[in-house]
Every structure is written in C-alpha cells, then in structure tokens.
Amino acid sequence: MKALIVEDKEHIRKGLMQLLDDVGNGIMVIGECESVKEAVIVANSCKPDLVFLDINLVDGTGFDFLDRTGELHFKVIFITAYEEYALRALKIGAVDYLLKPVDAQELKIAIGKVTEQSVEAQQLKISTARSVFGNDDKxxxxxxxxxxxxxxxxxxxxxxxxxxxxxxxxxxxxxxxxxxxxxxxxxxxxxxxxxxxxxxxxxxxxxxxxxxxxxxxxxxxxxxxxxxxxxxxxxxxxxxx
CATH class of the missing domain: 2.40.50.1020 (LytTr DNA-binding domain)
Known part of the structure; x- marks a missing residue:
C-alpha cells in the first residue's frame, strides 16, 4: 500500500515514517508534504492508496486538500493535535484519526480499520466530518x-x-x-x-x-x-x- 504523509511539522512526519517502518503492515511511504499545494501535486502524480492527513496545514486544511483531489481514489487517516473543534468533527463523522504524538498501537489499529472499509464508505464519513468542521456555527x-x-x-x-x-x-x-x-x-x-x-x-x-x-x-x-x-x-x- 503506497502512503503519502501530509503534515506541516517535520518531526511528526519523520516520527510517523519510523513508526510505519516499525509496525510493518506492508505500507511504503512514497512522499511527505507540508502544504496543501505541495500535497495536491504529489498526490496527483504518485496516486497514493493511503494518505496520513493533518487537519491544519501551512496554507489551508486537510479538507482543502481533499477538495482538490476529489478524483483520486485513496483512503485517509487524519492526524490532529487535541483541538476540540477538529476532533469533534472527526468523532461525529466516525472518521479514523490519530492524535499527536502518534502512538504505535493506535497507528496499527487505525491502519487495520481503514484497510477493512471501502473508499466509498470512508468518503461518506469524511463528508459528515467536513460538514461539522465547515459549518460549526450554522x-x-x-x-x-x-x-x-x-x-x-x-x-x-x-x-x-x-x-x-x-x-x-x-x-x-x-x-x-x-x-x-x-x-x-x-x-x-x-x-x-x-x-x-x-x-x-x-x-x-x-x-x-x-x-x-x-x-x-x-x-x-x-x-x-x-x-x-x-x-x-x-x-x-x-x-x-
């Protein structure tokens, strides 16, 4: 499974890459990005099977990235710091996510869960989370x-x-x-x-x-x-x- 890491903090990216090496699961990291703009370019060229996606990036949000790669067929595991706003959206949408700093056991569980469901099923969950994230006051x-x-x-x-x-x-x-x-x-x-x-x-x-x-x-x-x-x-x- 080809994976792309989209995270604006280098130490989080490097730490996640090390954890993925440790836990195995046949995941190969094909790229790492810190911005929406960069991630869109890499995703379109490399076509990953799985994206580890930060919520807040230097030039937008993880949802902005998803909007701009809507034609691609990949699964998503969100990465987020403990922020009530973002975390509530992910929980309500029942979307797979990892809290920073990423824990190895939680990583294994998230990969197992996302592997078992279809891209279409996950996209529906993400759209629910997005509606919460984008319309929190409405x-x-x-x-x-x-x-x-x-x-x-x-x-x-x-x-x-x-x-x-x-x-x-x-x-x-x-x-x-x-x-x-x-x-x-x-x-x-x-x-x-x-x-x-x-x-x-x-x-x-x-x-x-x-x-x-x-x-x-x-x-x-x-x-x-x-x-x-x-x-x-x-x-x-x-x-x-």
Missing part, C-alpha cells in the same frame, strides 16, 4: 441510532435534557432524541443565539415571546421554560445584550 449534527441528523440552528427552538438524553425541539414541530447530555452541545449553541436558563434547558433567544419576572420564559409556540435563580442574572444579561 449546523448541529446529531448522531442518532441509525443516522446523522443535520439541524439548522436557526430552526432549533430549545433543547431539554433528561437522564443523560437530550431532546431537540424544532420550530416546525419535529423532535430528535440524542443519547448525550446537554453539556455535550452547550459550547456550540452558546456561541450562537442560545442561552441556558436552567440546568435542563437551552433556549434559542430568537424564539422567546416574553419573560415573566417570576422566572418563566414564554416561547412563541406557547411552551414555558423555567429560569433557575442561579442562572437568572446570566440569562437576563444574555437576553438584553
């Missing part, structure tokens, strides 16, 4: 039991948690249940027009009709959401700014 992607559900944040009215599960209520009446607690979604939502007025609720401020000083939010569809005394000040600050 779209929420829920990993449901049998599918990935894309939610336009402009359509999300509120979320309600219960015993480790979170229900997402949309303006069109649809509801989706995710098997994760509310805190897993809080960071992304609070970067947008949302507030957490209660431990069990996150609400879209754009859907609020009125707020009773007694501590109750009235949404435009008639739903009432409590405001806890502990979160009242932060909610009101968010509401009026």
């Amino acid at each position: 779209v929420l992607i829920l990993s449901l039991q049998d599918s990935f559900q894309l939610i336009d944040l402009k359509e999300l009215m509120f979320c309600q948690s219960d015993k480790g599960y979170t229900t997402f209520h949309l303006g069109n009446g649809k509801q989706y249940l995710a098997s994760k607690p509310l805190k897993e979604f809080e960071a992304q939502l609070l970067r947008n027009t949302f507030s957490r007025p209660h431990q069990s609720f996150i609400v879209n401020l754009k859907y609020i009709d009125r707020y009773d000083k007694s501590g109750t939010i009235h949404l435009k569809n008639g739903v009432r959401i409590p405001v806890s005394s502990r979160k009242k000040d932060s909610f009101l600050t968010r509401l009026f700014t």
